[in-house]
Amino acid sequence: MAYVYYAGHGVPGRDGNSYLLPADMSADTIHLEPSLMLNSIYQRLAQGKASNIYVFVDSCFSGKDDRGELLYKGVAPLLRVASAKPVAKNLTVVTAGGASDFANDLEAKKQRMFTYYLIKALEGGATRIDSVFPQVQSQVKRASLMKGIGYMQVPELAGNTNASLY
Numbered sequence: 001m002a003y004v005y006y007a008g009h010g011v012p013g014r015d016g017n018s019y020l021l022p023a024d025m026s027a028d029t030i031h032l033e034p035s036l037m038l039n040s041i042y043q044r045l046a047q048g049k050a051s052n053i054y055v056f057v058d059s060c061f062s063g064k065d066d067r068g069e070l071l072y073k074g075v076a077p078l079l080r081v082a083s084a085k086p087v088a089k090n091l092t093v094v095t096a097g098g099a100s101d102f103a104n105d106l107e108a109k110k111q112r113m114f115t116y117y118l119i120k121a122l123e124g125g126a127t128r129i130d131s132v133f134p135q136v137q138s139q140v141k142r143a144s145l146m147k148g149i150g151y152m153q154v155p156e157l158a159g160n161t162n163a164s165l166y
Contacts, residue, residue: 001050001051001052001053001166002045002048002050002053002054003053003056004045004053004055004056005055005058006020006055006056006057006058007058007059007112007115008020008021008023008058008059010038010059010103011027011061012061013031014031015031017031017037017038017039018037018038018039018061018099019031019036019037019038020036020038020041021036038057042055042088042091042093043088046091050090052090052160052163052164053088053092054092054093054094054129054163054165055092055094056094056095056118057093057094057095058096058112058114058118059096059103060096060097060103060153061099061100088159089159089160090160092129092158092159092161092163093156093158093159094118094133094136094155094156095155096112096114096115096140096153096155097153097155097156098154098156101152101153101154102150102152102153103153104143104144104147104151106143113140113144113153114136114140114153114155117136117139120139121136126165127164127165127166128162128163128165129157129161129162129163129165130162133155133161136155140153140154140155141153141154141155
């Protein structure tokens with residue numbers, strides 16, 4: 001088994017794909033780096049030798065940063081982006097939210113909302129993703145709505161949804 005955890009900026013590419021955005025790159029040039037496209041990352045991971053690969057992505061692809069400022073300077077914040085979906089049978093992907101959701105922080109806990117509730121659920125000792133995920137999804141959705149309707153965040157699960165966590 002392999003586990004991959006990413007927390008950081010995601011960005012909708014102008015080409016309609018989702019990308020992970022490193023600190024040393026600009027959202028304006030992300031489309032020039034196809035290796036950072038989420039679907040490309042999923043494909044490369046699936047080609048590994050691990051029988052089960054879990055990918056946890058705590059980022060949003062809304063085109064905004066934590067302060068609500070645009071990552072694309074001078075561009076309207078409505079960029080349509082397709083959700084990146086894993087296609088391999090050995091890949092399970094859990095994301096902080098949907099393609100247009102904002103990934104919120106949880107100020108009281110000084111942590112990202114998705115990561116906080118994911119850790120809490122895993123501490124409970126569950127051994128299957130299909131028993132952990134509904135709890136995480138429910139808690140994140142509820143906590144995000146408590147921040148206000150504009151902060152709606154609903155985690156998503158894709159790929160092999162009934163695999164054992166360990």
